[in-house]
Amino acid sequence: MLPTVLFLDDEPELTRGVARALRKASFRVVTANSVEDARTVLAREEVHVVVSDERMPDMSGSSFLSELRTEKPDVTRILLTGHGDLDVAQSAINRAEIFRFLRKPCPPDELESCLTEALTARDRYLAWAEHEQREHARQSTNSTFGSALGGLWLAMQPIVRPDGTLFAYEALARVPHGTFRGPLELFESAHELHRTTELERAVRANAALLASQLPAGLKLFVNVEPSSLGDAELYDDASPLSRVASRVVLEITERAPLRSIVDLEGRIARLREMGFMLALDDFGAGSAGFTAFATLRPDVAKLDMDMVRGIDKSDVQQRTVRSMIHLCKDLGVMVLGEGVETDGERETLRELGVELLQGYLVGKPAPPPPVGRQSEG
Incomplete structure:
Protein backbone atom coordinates (compact mmCIF):
# COMPACT_ATOMS: atom_id res chain seq x y z
CA MET A 1 0.00 0.00 0.00
CA LEU A 2 1.38 3.38 -1.04
CA PRO A 3 2.16 5.97 1.64
CA THR A 4 -0.24 8.91 1.76
CA VAL A 5 0.59 12.61 1.44
CA LEU A 6 -1.98 15.25 2.41
CA PHE A 7 -1.59 18.54 0.52
CA LEU A 8 -3.36 21.51 2.15
CA ASP A 9 -3.97 24.79 0.31
CA ASP A 10 -7.00 27.07 0.13
CA GLU A 11 -6.83 27.33 -3.67
CA PRO A 12 -8.76 24.38 -5.23
CA GLU A 13 -7.14 24.92 -8.62
CA LEU A 14 -3.68 24.60 -7.06
CA THR A 15 -4.51 21.42 -5.12
CA ARG A 16 -6.04 19.85 -8.25
CA GLY A 17 -2.90 20.70 -10.19
CA VAL A 18 -0.66 19.14 -7.53
CA ALA A 19 -2.75 15.95 -7.53
CA ARG A 20 -2.48 15.72 -11.35
CA ALA A 21 1.25 16.42 -11.38
CA LEU A 22 2.00 13.76 -8.76
CA ARG A 23 -0.43 11.08 -9.91
CA LYS A 24 2.46 8.80 -11.00
CA ALA A 25 4.56 9.35 -7.89
CA SER A 26 5.55 6.56 -5.50
CA PHE A 27 3.01 7.85 -3.00
CA ARG A 28 -0.69 8.69 -2.94
CA VAL A 29 -1.81 12.33 -2.80
CA VAL A 30 -5.00 13.52 -1.11
CA THR A 31 -5.92 17.20 -0.90
CA ALA A 32 -7.79 19.58 1.38
CA ASN A 33 -8.74 23.24 0.95
CA SER A 34 -9.26 24.10 4.61
CA VAL A 35 -7.82 23.10 7.96
CA GLU A 36 -11.19 21.59 8.84
CA ASP A 37 -11.11 19.43 5.70
CA ALA A 38 -7.55 18.40 6.56
CA ARG A 39 -8.62 17.34 10.05
CA THR A 40 -11.39 15.24 8.52
CA VAL A 41 -8.89 13.45 6.27
CA LEU A 42 -6.52 12.86 9.17
CA ALA A 43 -9.32 11.39 11.28
CA ARG A 44 -10.47 9.15 8.43
CA GLU A 45 -7.23 7.61 7.22
CA GLU A 46 -3.55 7.15 7.92
CA VAL A 47 -1.47 10.02 6.56
CA HIS A 48 2.31 9.91 6.47
CA VAL A 49 3.23 13.44 5.33
CA VAL A 50 1.30 16.73 5.48
CA VAL A 51 2.19 19.70 3.29
CA SER A 52 0.47 22.92 4.33
CA ASP A 53 0.44 26.42 2.89
CA GLU A 54 1.28 28.99 5.56
CA ARG A 55 -1.44 31.43 4.54
CA MET A 56 -4.67 29.58 5.26
CA PRO A 57 -7.80 31.66 6.03
CA ASP A 58 -9.01 29.76 9.11
CA MET A 59 -5.64 29.04 10.73
CA SER A 60 -2.01 29.58 9.77
CA GLY A 61 -0.25 26.58 8.30
CA SER A 62 2.52 26.76 10.89
CA SER A 63 -0.02 26.75 13.74
CA PHE A 64 -1.83 23.79 12.21
CA LEU A 65 1.42 21.84 11.79
CA SER A 66 2.41 22.69 15.34
CA GLU A 67 -0.93 21.31 16.52
CA LEU A 68 -0.38 18.24 14.34
CA ARG A 69 3.02 17.67 15.91
CA THR A 70 1.31 17.20 19.27
CA GLU A 71 -1.63 15.13 18.05
CA LYS A 72 0.14 12.96 15.47
CA PRO A 73 3.90 13.14 16.04
CA ASP A 74 4.58 10.35 13.53
CA VAL A 75 3.31 12.53 10.65
CA THR A 76 6.10 14.37 8.84
CA ARG A 77 5.37 18.08 8.33
CA ILE A 78 6.31 20.37 5.42
CA LEU A 79 5.44 24.10 5.16
CA LEU A 80 4.82 26.06 1.95
CA THR A 81 5.66 29.76 2.25
CA GLY A 82 5.70 32.87 0.13
CA HIS A 83 8.67 35.24 -0.05
CA GLY A 84 7.29 37.36 2.77
CA ASP A 85 6.88 34.46 5.17
CA LEU A 86 10.51 33.51 5.77
CA ASP A 87 10.54 34.71 9.39
CA VAL A 88 7.39 32.68 10.05
CA ALA A 89 8.98 29.67 8.37
CA GLN A 90 12.09 29.87 10.51
CA SER A 91 9.94 30.03 13.64
CA ALA A 92 7.83 27.10 12.45
CA ILE A 93 10.89 24.92 11.97
CA ASN A 94 11.52 25.18 15.70
CA ARG A 95 7.94 25.30 16.95
CA ALA A 96 6.36 22.63 14.76
CA GLU A 97 9.55 20.68 13.97
CA ILE A 98 9.05 21.17 10.26
CA PHE A 99 10.97 18.70 8.11
CA ARG A 100 11.43 21.35 5.42
CA PHE A 101 9.85 24.52 4.11
CA LEU A 102 9.32 25.16 0.42
CA ARG A 103 8.81 28.47 -1.33
CA LYS A 104 5.77 29.08 -3.49
CA PRO A 105 5.40 28.53 -6.32
CA CYS A 106 7.09 25.13 -5.97
CA PRO A 107 7.83 23.19 -9.18
CA PRO A 108 6.25 19.69 -9.23
CA ASP A 109 9.60 17.90 -9.58
CA GLU A 110 11.01 19.76 -6.55
CA LEU A 111 7.87 18.97 -4.54
CA GLU A 112 8.00 15.28 -5.50
CA SER A 113 11.69 15.07 -4.61
CA CYS A 114 11.06 16.70 -1.23
CA LEU A 115 8.15 14.38 -0.46
CA THR A 116 10.20 11.31 -1.39
CA GLU A 117 12.97 12.46 0.94
CA ALA A 118 10.44 13.14 3.69
CA LEU A 119 8.98 9.65 3.42
CA THR A 120 12.44 8.08 3.47
CA ALA A 121 13.44 10.15 6.50
CA ARG A 122 10.19 9.19 8.22
CA ASP A 123 10.87 5.49 7.66
CA ARG A 124 14.36 5.89 9.09
CA TYR A 125 13.03 7.75 12.11
CA LEU A 126 10.33 5.16 12.80
CA ALA A 127 12.87 2.33 12.52
CA TRP A 128 15.17 4.16 14.94
CA ALA A 129 12.28 4.89 17.32
CA GLU A 130 11.20 1.25 17.24
CA HIS A 131 14.76 0.15 17.95
CA GLU A 132 15.01 2.60 20.85
CA GLN A 133 11.69 1.39 22.23
CA ARG A 134 12.81 -2.24 22.05
CA GLU A 135 16.13 -1.38 23.66
CA HIS A 136 14.40 0.54 26.45
CA ALA A 137 12.04 -2.39 27.01
CA ARG A 138 14.99 -4.81 27.04
CA GLN A 139 16.85 -2.71 29.59
CA SER A 140 13.74 -2.46 31.74
CA THR A 141 13.17 -6.21 31.53
CA ASN A 142 16.82 -6.83 32.29
CA SER A 143 16.58 -4.66 35.40
CA THR A 144 13.39 -6.41 36.52
CA PHE A 145 15.02 -9.77 35.86
CA GLY A 146 17.96 -8.83 38.09
CA SER A 147 15.58 -7.89 40.90
CA ALA A 148 13.62 -11.11 40.44
CA LEU A 149 16.78 -13.19 40.45
CA GLY A 150 17.96 -11.53 43.64
Whole structure:
Protein backbone atom coordinates (compact mmCIF):
# COMPACT_ATOMS: atom_id res chain seq x y z
CA MET A 1 0.00 0.00 0.00
CA LEU A 2 1.38 3.38 -1.04
CA PRO A 3 2.16 5.97 1.64
CA THR A 4 -0.24 8.91 1.76
CA VAL A 5 0.59 12.61 1.44
CA LEU A 6 -1.98 15.25 2.41
CA PHE A 7 -1.59 18.54 0.52
CA LEU A 8 -3.36 21.51 2.15
CA ASP A 9 -3.97 24.79 0.31
CA ASP A 10 -7.00 27.07 0.13
CA GLU A 11 -6.83 27.33 -3.67
CA PRO A 12 -8.76 24.38 -5.23
CA GLU A 13 -7.14 24.92 -8.62
CA LEU A 14 -3.68 24.60 -7.06
CA THR A 15 -4.51 21.42 -5.12
CA ARG A 16 -6.04 19.85 -8.25
CA GLY A 17 -2.90 20.70 -10.19
CA VAL A 18 -0.66 19.14 -7.53
CA ALA A 19 -2.75 15.95 -7.53
CA ARG A 20 -2.48 15.72 -11.35
CA ALA A 21 1.25 16.42 -11.38
CA LEU A 22 2.00 13.76 -8.76
CA ARG A 23 -0.43 11.08 -9.91
CA LYS A 24 2.46 8.80 -11.00
CA ALA A 25 4.56 9.35 -7.89
CA SER A 26 5.55 6.56 -5.50
CA PHE A 27 3.01 7.85 -3.00
CA ARG A 28 -0.69 8.69 -2.94
CA VAL A 29 -1.81 12.33 -2.80
CA VAL A 30 -5.00 13.52 -1.11
CA THR A 31 -5.92 17.20 -0.90
CA ALA A 32 -7.79 19.58 1.38
CA ASN A 33 -8.74 23.24 0.95
CA SER A 34 -9.26 24.10 4.61
CA VAL A 35 -7.82 23.10 7.96
CA GLU A 36 -11.19 21.59 8.84
CA ASP A 37 -11.11 19.43 5.70
CA ALA A 38 -7.55 18.40 6.56
CA ARG A 39 -8.62 17.34 10.05
CA THR A 40 -11.39 15.24 8.52
CA VAL A 41 -8.89 13.45 6.27
CA LEU A 42 -6.52 12.86 9.17
CA ALA A 43 -9.32 11.39 11.28
CA ARG A 44 -10.47 9.15 8.43
CA GLU A 45 -7.23 7.61 7.22
CA GLU A 46 -3.55 7.15 7.92
CA VAL A 47 -1.47 10.02 6.56
CA HIS A 48 2.31 9.91 6.47
CA VAL A 49 3.23 13.44 5.33
CA VAL A 50 1.30 16.73 5.48
CA VAL A 51 2.19 19.70 3.29
CA SER A 52 0.47 22.92 4.33
CA ASP A 53 0.44 26.42 2.89
CA GLU A 54 1.28 28.99 5.56
CA ARG A 55 -1.44 31.43 4.54
CA MET A 56 -4.67 29.58 5.26
CA PRO A 57 -7.80 31.66 6.03
CA ASP A 58 -9.01 29.76 9.11
CA MET A 59 -5.64 29.04 10.73
CA SER A 60 -2.01 29.58 9.77
CA GLY A 61 -0.25 26.58 8.30
CA SER A 62 2.52 26.76 10.89
CA SER A 63 -0.02 26.75 13.74
CA PHE A 64 -1.83 23.79 12.21
CA LEU A 65 1.42 21.84 11.79
CA SER A 66 2.41 22.69 15.34
CA GLU A 67 -0.93 21.31 16.52
CA LEU A 68 -0.38 18.24 14.34
CA ARG A 69 3.02 17.67 15.91
CA THR A 70 1.31 17.20 19.27
CA GLU A 71 -1.63 15.13 18.05
CA LYS A 72 0.14 12.96 15.47
CA PRO A 73 3.90 13.14 16.04
CA ASP A 74 4.58 10.35 13.53
CA VAL A 75 3.31 12.53 10.65
CA THR A 76 6.10 14.37 8.84
CA ARG A 77 5.37 18.08 8.33
CA ILE A 78 6.31 20.37 5.42
CA LEU A 79 5.44 24.10 5.16
CA LEU A 80 4.82 26.06 1.95
CA THR A 81 5.66 29.76 2.25
CA GLY A 82 5.70 32.87 0.13
CA HIS A 83 8.67 35.24 -0.05
CA GLY A 84 7.29 37.36 2.77
CA ASP A 85 6.88 34.46 5.17
CA LEU A 86 10.51 33.51 5.77
CA ASP A 87 10.54 34.71 9.39
CA VAL A 88 7.39 32.68 10.05
CA ALA A 89 8.98 29.67 8.37
CA GLN A 90 12.09 29.87 10.51
CA SER A 91 9.94 30.03 13.64
CA ALA A 92 7.83 27.10 12.45
CA ILE A 93 10.89 24.92 11.97
CA ASN A 94 11.52 25.18 15.70
CA ARG A 95 7.94 25.30 16.95
CA ALA A 96 6.36 22.63 14.76
CA GLU A 97 9.55 20.68 13.97
CA ILE A 98 9.05 21.17 10.26
CA PHE A 99 10.97 18.70 8.11
CA ARG A 100 11.43 21.35 5.42
CA PHE A 101 9.85 24.52 4.11
CA LEU A 102 9.32 25.16 0.42
CA ARG A 103 8.81 28.47 -1.33
CA LYS A 104 5.77 29.08 -3.49
CA PRO A 105 5.40 28.53 -6.32
CA CYS A 106 7.09 25.13 -5.97
CA PRO A 107 7.83 23.19 -9.18
CA PRO A 108 6.25 19.69 -9.23
CA ASP A 109 9.60 17.90 -9.58
CA GLU A 110 11.01 19.76 -6.55
CA LEU A 111 7.87 18.97 -4.54
CA GLU A 112 8.00 15.28 -5.50
CA SER A 113 11.69 15.07 -4.61
CA CYS A 114 11.06 16.70 -1.23
CA LEU A 115 8.15 14.38 -0.46
CA THR A 116 10.20 11.31 -1.39
CA GLU A 117 12.97 12.46 0.94
CA ALA A 118 10.44 13.14 3.69
CA LEU A 119 8.98 9.65 3.42
CA THR A 120 12.44 8.08 3.47
CA ALA A 121 13.44 10.15 6.50
CA ARG A 122 10.19 9.19 8.22
CA ASP A 123 10.87 5.49 7.66
CA ARG A 124 14.36 5.89 9.09
CA TYR A 125 13.03 7.75 12.11
CA LEU A 126 10.33 5.16 12.80
CA ALA A 127 12.87 2.33 12.52
CA TRP A 128 15.17 4.16 14.94
CA ALA A 129 12.28 4.89 17.32
CA GLU A 130 11.20 1.25 17.24
CA HIS A 131 14.76 0.15 17.95
CA GLU A 132 15.01 2.60 20.85
CA GLN A 133 11.69 1.39 22.23
CA ARG A 134 12.81 -2.24 22.05
CA GLU A 135 16.13 -1.38 23.66
CA HIS A 136 14.40 0.54 26.45
CA ALA A 137 12.04 -2.39 27.01
CA ARG A 138 14.99 -4.81 27.04
CA GLN A 139 16.85 -2.71 29.59
CA SER A 140 13.74 -2.46 31.74
CA THR A 141 13.17 -6.21 31.53
CA ASN A 142 16.82 -6.83 32.29
CA SER A 143 16.58 -4.66 35.40
CA THR A 144 13.39 -6.41 36.52
CA PHE A 145 15.02 -9.77 35.86
CA GLY A 146 17.96 -8.83 38.09
CA SER A 147 15.58 -7.89 40.90
CA ALA A 148 13.62 -11.11 40.44
CA LEU A 149 16.78 -13.19 40.45
CA GLY A 150 17.96 -11.53 43.64
CA GLY A 151 14.68 -12.29 45.40
CA LEU A 152 14.03 -15.70 43.84
CA TRP A 153 12.60 -18.32 46.19
CA LEU A 154 11.22 -21.83 45.85
CA ALA A 155 7.81 -23.03 46.93
CA MET A 156 7.40 -26.70 47.81
CA GLN A 157 4.51 -28.89 46.65
CA PRO A 158 4.12 -32.33 48.24
CA ILE A 159 4.22 -35.57 46.26
CA VAL A 160 2.64 -38.51 48.10
CA ARG A 161 2.17 -42.25 47.78
CA PRO A 162 -1.36 -43.63 47.29
CA ASP A 163 -1.64 -44.20 51.06
CA GLY A 164 -0.97 -40.49 51.65
CA THR A 165 2.54 -40.78 53.05
CA LEU A 166 5.03 -38.20 51.85
CA PHE A 167 7.49 -39.28 49.15
CA ALA A 168 8.95 -35.97 47.96
CA TYR A 169 8.43 -32.28 47.32
CA GLU A 170 8.64 -30.45 44.02
CA ALA A 171 10.56 -27.17 44.14
CA LEU A 172 8.71 -24.48 42.17
CA ALA A 173 10.29 -21.13 41.33
CA ARG A 174 8.57 -18.03 42.70
CA VAL A 175 9.32 -14.37 42.03
CA PRO A 176 9.29 -11.48 44.51
CA HIS A 177 6.40 -9.02 44.44
CA GLY A 178 6.84 -6.12 42.04
CA THR A 179 8.90 -7.98 39.44
CA PHE A 180 7.21 -10.44 37.08
CA ARG A 181 3.64 -11.70 37.16
CA GLY A 182 4.80 -15.25 37.75
CA PRO A 183 7.46 -17.87 37.04
CA LEU A 184 6.37 -18.39 33.43
CA GLU A 185 7.06 -14.73 32.61
CA LEU A 186 10.37 -15.01 34.48
CA PHE A 187 11.52 -17.96 32.36
CA GLU A 188 10.28 -16.35 29.13
CA SER A 189 12.23 -13.19 29.98
CA ALA A 190 15.32 -15.24 30.78
CA HIS A 191 15.08 -16.78 27.31
CA GLU A 192 14.65 -13.39 25.62
CA LEU A 193 17.60 -11.94 27.56
CA HIS A 194 19.80 -15.03 27.00
CA ARG A 195 20.02 -15.48 30.77
CA THR A 196 18.40 -18.90 31.08
CA THR A 197 21.61 -20.54 32.29
CA GLU A 198 21.98 -17.90 35.00
CA LEU A 199 18.39 -18.42 36.14
CA GLU A 200 18.66 -22.21 36.11
CA ARG A 201 21.83 -22.07 38.20
CA ALA A 202 20.11 -19.82 40.74
CA VAL A 203 17.17 -22.25 40.95
CA ARG A 204 19.52 -25.20 41.42
CA ALA A 205 21.48 -23.37 44.15
CA ASN A 206 18.24 -22.62 46.03
CA ALA A 207 17.05 -26.18 45.52
CA ALA A 208 20.31 -27.57 46.89
CA LEU A 209 19.73 -25.73 50.16
CA LEU A 210 16.19 -27.10 50.43
CA ALA A 211 17.30 -30.64 49.61
CA SER A 212 19.99 -30.52 52.28
CA GLN A 213 17.35 -29.66 54.89
CA LEU A 214 14.89 -32.46 54.04
CA PRO A 215 14.55 -35.41 56.41
CA ALA A 216 16.27 -38.61 55.34
CA GLY A 217 14.31 -40.56 52.75
CA LEU A 218 12.55 -37.60 51.13
CA LYS A 219 13.37 -36.49 47.59
CA LEU A 220 13.23 -33.05 45.99
CA PHE A 221 12.03 -32.72 42.38
CA VAL A 222 13.87 -29.90 40.59
CA ASN A 223 12.79 -28.69 37.15
CA VAL A 224 15.55 -28.59 34.56
CA GLU A 225 15.27 -27.04 31.11
CA PRO A 226 16.67 -29.24 28.29
CA SER A 227 19.19 -26.47 27.55
CA SER A 228 20.60 -26.89 31.06
CA LEU A 229 21.65 -30.43 30.18
CA GLY A 230 24.41 -28.69 28.23
CA ASP A 231 25.56 -26.63 31.24
CA ALA A 232 28.90 -27.93 32.56
CA GLU A 233 28.03 -26.76 36.08
CA LEU A 234 25.30 -29.39 36.31
CA TYR A 235 27.94 -32.12 36.07
CA ASP A 236 30.46 -30.46 38.39
CA ASP A 237 30.87 -32.51 41.58
CA ALA A 238 31.56 -29.29 43.48
CA SER A 239 28.34 -27.51 42.44
CA PRO A 240 25.68 -27.06 45.16
CA LEU A 241 23.13 -29.47 43.70
CA SER A 242 25.71 -32.17 42.94
CA ARG A 243 26.55 -32.38 46.64
CA VAL A 244 22.99 -33.52 47.39
CA ALA A 245 22.45 -35.50 44.18
CA SER A 246 21.19 -38.60 45.99
CA ARG A 247 18.27 -36.56 47.33
CA VAL A 248 17.31 -34.91 44.04
CA VAL A 249 15.08 -35.92 41.14
CA LEU A 250 15.85 -33.84 38.05
CA GLU A 251 12.54 -33.21 36.29
CA ILE A 252 13.21 -32.65 32.60
CA THR A 253 10.76 -30.26 31.00
CA GLU A 254 10.15 -30.15 27.26
CA ARG A 255 10.29 -26.47 26.44
CA ALA A 256 12.97 -27.33 23.87
CA PRO A 257 13.66 -30.56 21.93
CA LEU A 258 16.00 -32.99 23.65
CA ARG A 259 17.52 -34.05 20.34
CA SER A 260 19.38 -30.73 20.18
CA ILE A 261 21.53 -31.73 23.18
CA VAL A 262 24.99 -32.97 22.17
CA ASP A 263 25.85 -36.43 23.58
CA LEU A 264 22.54 -36.65 25.44
CA GLU A 265 22.96 -40.33 26.33
CA GLY A 266 26.41 -39.67 27.79
CA ARG A 267 25.11 -36.75 29.82
CA ILE A 268 22.18 -38.77 31.18
CA ALA A 269 24.57 -41.57 32.16
CA ARG A 270 26.80 -39.06 33.95
CA LEU A 271 23.87 -37.65 35.95
CA ARG A 272 22.83 -41.13 37.06
CA GLU A 273 26.43 -41.88 38.01
CA MET A 274 26.41 -38.76 40.21
CA GLY A 275 23.36 -40.08 42.07
CA PHE A 276 20.53 -38.05 40.50
CA MET A 277 17.20 -39.65 39.66
CA LEU A 278 15.41 -38.45 36.52
CA ALA A 279 11.77 -37.61 35.91
CA LEU A 280 10.04 -36.79 32.63
CA ASP A 281 7.40 -34.07 32.75
CA ASP A 282 4.17 -34.18 30.69
CA PHE A 283 4.42 -37.87 29.75
CA GLY A 284 1.72 -38.64 27.20
CA ALA A 285 1.56 -35.13 25.74
CA GLY A 286 1.92 -36.04 22.06
CA SER A 287 4.52 -38.10 20.24
CA ALA A 288 7.39 -35.92 21.51
CA GLY A 289 6.67 -37.08 25.06
CA PHE A 290 7.07 -40.73 24.07
CA THR A 291 10.26 -39.93 22.17
CA ALA A 292 11.70 -38.25 25.26
CA PHE A 293 10.58 -41.21 27.37
CA ALA A 294 12.48 -43.64 25.14
CA THR A 295 15.55 -41.39 25.16
CA LEU A 296 15.68 -40.63 28.89
CA ARG A 297 14.40 -43.92 30.35
CA PRO A 298 13.38 -41.90 33.43
CA ASP A 299 12.94 -43.17 36.97
CA VAL A 300 9.63 -41.28 37.23
CA ALA A 301 7.14 -40.45 34.47
CA LYS A 302 4.76 -37.60 35.31
CA LEU A 303 1.47 -38.01 33.47
CA ASP A 304 0.45 -34.98 31.45
CA MET A 305 -2.19 -33.07 33.42
CA ASP A 306 -4.64 -33.32 30.52
CA MET A 307 -4.55 -37.10 30.99
CA VAL A 308 -5.39 -36.70 34.69
CA ARG A 309 -8.07 -34.01 34.45
CA GLY A 310 -11.49 -35.70 34.60
CA ILE A 311 -10.04 -39.21 34.27
CA ASP A 312 -12.74 -40.59 36.58
CA LYS A 313 -15.33 -39.65 33.96
CA SER A 314 -13.52 -40.81 30.81
CA ASP A 315 -13.16 -44.46 29.85
CA VAL A 316 -10.79 -43.50 27.02
CA GLN A 317 -8.45 -41.67 29.42
CA GLN A 318 -8.51 -44.60 31.81
CA ARG A 319 -7.64 -47.09 29.08
CA THR A 320 -4.84 -44.84 27.82
CA VAL A 321 -3.34 -44.30 31.26
CA ARG A 322 -3.65 -48.01 32.08
CA SER A 323 -1.56 -48.87 29.01
CA MET A 324 1.01 -46.20 29.92
CA ILE A 325 1.27 -47.55 33.46
CA HIS A 326 1.74 -51.08 32.10
CA LEU A 327 4.60 -49.86 29.89
CA CYS A 328 6.25 -48.01 32.77
CA LYS A 329 6.00 -50.95 35.17
CA ASP A 330 7.60 -53.24 32.58
CA LEU A 331 10.54 -50.81 32.48
CA GLY A 332 10.71 -50.18 36.22
CA VAL A 333 9.50 -46.58 35.91
CA MET A 334 7.31 -45.05 38.64
CA VAL A 335 4.20 -43.22 37.41
CA LEU A 336 3.15 -39.91 38.98
CA GLY A 337 -0.30 -38.44 38.48
CA GLU A 338 0.08 -34.65 38.40
CA GLY A 339 -2.65 -32.05 38.74
CA VAL A 340 -4.96 -34.13 40.95
CA GLU A 341 -7.79 -31.86 42.07
CA THR A 342 -10.76 -34.10 42.89
CA ASP A 343 -11.42 -37.18 45.00
CA GLY A 344 -12.66 -38.96 41.89
CA GLU A 345 -9.40 -38.35 40.04
CA ARG A 346 -7.35 -39.52 43.02
CA GLU A 347 -9.35 -42.73 43.51
CA THR A 348 -9.27 -43.61 39.81
CA LEU A 349 -5.52 -43.10 39.62
CA ARG A 350 -5.06 -45.29 42.69
CA GLU A 351 -7.17 -48.06 41.13
CA LEU A 352 -5.16 -47.85 37.90
CA GLY A 353 -1.91 -48.34 39.80
CA VAL A 354 -0.37 -44.87 39.83
CA GLU A 355 2.40 -44.90 42.43
CA LEU A 356 2.69 -41.18 43.20
CA LEU A 357 0.18 -38.30 43.38
CA GLN A 358 0.57 -34.53 43.17
CA GLY A 359 -1.90 -31.69 42.89
CA TYR A 360 -3.99 -29.17 44.81
CA LEU A 361 -6.04 -31.97 46.38
CA VAL A 362 -2.84 -33.42 47.83
CA GLY A 363 -1.31 -30.09 48.76
CA LYS A 364 -0.78 -26.64 47.26
CA PRO A 365 2.68 -25.12 46.70
CA ALA A 366 3.76 -23.33 49.86
CA PRO A 367 6.85 -21.66 51.31
CA PRO A 368 9.34 -24.13 52.78
CA PRO A 369 8.62 -24.99 56.42
CA PRO A 370 11.24 -24.10 59.02
CA VAL A 371 14.28 -26.36 59.11
CA GLY A 372 13.50 -29.59 60.85
CA ARG A 373 9.70 -29.30 60.44
CA GLN A 374 9.37 -31.47 57.27
CA SER A 375 8.06 -34.95 57.91
CA GLU A 376 7.46 -38.15 55.99
CA GLY A 377 3.95 -38.80 57.32
